[in-house]
Amino acid sequence: MQGRWGAEDEAGARNLIDAEATLRGISSVRTGQVISLAIEIEAGKQGPVPPMRSPVQHFMTRDGGDYAAGLPEAYGFGFADDVIMLATHGTTHIDALSHVCRGGLIYNGFSSNTITSRGAKRCGIDKLAPIVTRGIFVDLASPETDPQGEAIRRDQLEAAIARTGVAPAPGDALLVRTGWLSAWRRGQGDVMRCTGLHHDCAELILEAGFALVAADNVAVEVLPSHDPSTAVPLHLKLTWENGVYLAELFDLEELAQSGQNAFQLVIAPLRIKGGVGSPITPIAIL
Template identity: 55%
Template sequence: MTHAEHRPAAWGRWGADDERGALNRLGPQAALRGIATVREGRSIPLAVPLRAGKGPIAGRRQPLQHFMVRDGGDYAAGLTEKGFGFADDCVVLSTHGNTHLDALAHVWQDHRMWNGHSADHVTSHGARRCAIDRVGPIVTRGILVDLAAPGGPSDHDGHAISLAELVAAVGATGCTPAAGDVLLVRTGWLARWRRGEATEALWAGLAPECAEWIDEQGFVLVGADNIAVEQGPSADPADTAPLHVELIRNRGIHLMELVDLEALAATGRAEFLLMIAPLPLVGGVGSPVNPVAVL
């Protein structure tokens, strides 16, 4: 059977016109489950700092540019109002650079993206279907698995985290996944990148075989501290991003990449309240995010 003949079982799960995918599992129960994990009221940001010309970023994407459009020099030169003063700036950045969330319109195969929507809906003017503005705020329970401990499965790059390794790691947290949860995976790539021990050309990540189990647990989103959540580059040169296709296109599960999990992992906490708010970029196929874990 070819890809074109195969209709993923998850298509139509939330209706023929659905554009939110697994986010339909979110609701008051998921938010309250996350709130119930809060013990200290301490917030931990999970985003990589945005610095002009710097930061981890996948190939073919431009680093962030930061411009001042008004600053103190304007006033010193006498070019603006006297007395009152203000500064202003702007940024130009890739929506898939640094810490970001993929929209369901981000990938397709055989000209079909999530739920069977045609790739024709993604034009030079943006995505008319499954865009990032369909996502909205995500408030739920997060579950963190740390696979980067010394001697762990991904304490080096190039490793594909197997289904058995992922299941064992989630089991070791003592958390039972529930519909609406978010899974965060620490591979150690970001820490190694900061130490100059890793590049954007190779990273440990999840193997494609993990996709079905992730869906069965009810996760709405998977995030990781690497370039693409999945192992990269793909073990199959003919299949560029198999986990992206299987989770985003086939199952409607979002991916969040380049998440800074170092401070969170250091707390030893496996579950927490997680809040993610993508920019409501109409027609966007991704968005920078600043996820926050509340312990």
Template identity: 40%
Template sequence: MLDESGNWGRWGPSDERGTLNLLTPDVVVAAARHVREGRVLSLSLPIRGATSSPAPTTVPHLKGRPLPQHFMSVDGGDYAAGTRAIGAGLKMSDDALVVTPHGTTTHMDALCHMWSGDALYNGHPAGRVRSYGAGRCGIEKAGPVVGRGVLFDIPRLRGVEHLAATDRIGPDDLEECGVEIRPGDIAVIRTGWPLTWQDGPDAYWAGQPGLSGAGGRWLAERDVALVASDNAAIGGLNEHQLADEDLADDLHMIFLWRHGVHLAEMLWLEELAETGRTDFLFIAAPLKIEGGTASPINPIAVL
């Protein structure tokens, strides 16, 4: 049940990649021409977690979400899984990592993450989404993302360190940034909201700024390949960490379900913003988690 025009059927009835299909070889080659300095920046928050450490409280995350858990072993002294003898006099450490991406770390949403009725993006049956994974539109269908990134720095536009929790970014804000946007671009939206974590979790959990429904439609109409932001949900959140929009204006429904636009959330954009660059080569590769609704990513900006 599609209540407005989108990209269903645009790349055929079996399509599970959506607007990532716009990242053709020619588009990737053109994006590479925006590398002028050779400087490489990570746009990811760190995965910092352990059961016996305060480390998780030092990284922004949504309240109540299962935090990343990182276990280290040294020759099996405190965590035996995966350790083995590797020779006289040699020692080895090993890792075990448990991550639930949504709301806890920099990640990319799959097209199976949200839907309405009984169909995923492009009409694929939602009944194929089960506890063992999604049979359609899982994150493994996305593949590597390489394209031209364009930064919409809304705090710089407004002359503030970060947006207020109640701020919503509309088409006028995006246009005023003066950024040229082309089909197949990766739209990167800076709100500055991760900076509030330095004032404590309660400040970060007071709500979040983000795109409005109209702002989301503005980007979708311009055929962006992916939308990324430094907030936790692309759209705004209230003090209960929930979206206030109705179904027609819900950003995940506009992008993931109607238009097949993957989303990357919880980026760290401060170093990128300091460069003043609004165009760059954007690279991100989700893990091949078969049937996954999301994957941790380490997005890269090459200037």
């Protein structure tokens, strides 16, 4: 299952984001408005993430109480400091190409044995360069959409992309609003049952040349799976077979209100050596 960029490739579809793709993103900027697409990180809050991931923990290692209790300021100043413990897939994040495996292999035919307790030797998130490209936004949420478990089929996605009036080009990123996150915030979202892309969308995504697909749910794809052979058919077809990046838990509400479908997207993953994913704060520049 060697990928199209050679036997040693660990970047996958990031190879599609060349200077032309970056300039295409820059040229889509119209107003200069900057929107964060990240959800808030709050200590002690379980979600919106699957239960196998630990909730975020946030500790103050130095705060105003220390000085109130008598700690003297040193060198003419005081300071506050803190520590955060966060699952790399426990907030708005991007998956590394080492995140999923099948038959003992990860992307590009590398052995899953290259992922050890010390991290991923191959296809870790440290192999992913910053992403600066054009984002194309489609809004498939509506009052009639059930945010729990409804599959978005290829024809629906294709029609939504066509409605934007933007012709996808290789290296673009596709951002999909399903409505799941807003439902979760209303107390109606189930993290193991969410509306998302059906696996029949994979060929459309590959044909268009998207390097990244992101959504406002926990998996991009529909949960539970509509493929009886696997729980994550879209992950396998896009990431495992073709090196396309998936990013989850994007907050797309403000972007949806902007009415703009094309924009500059900026994503800089943390350079976690051997990490299989990274928390991110994606930025849309309209």
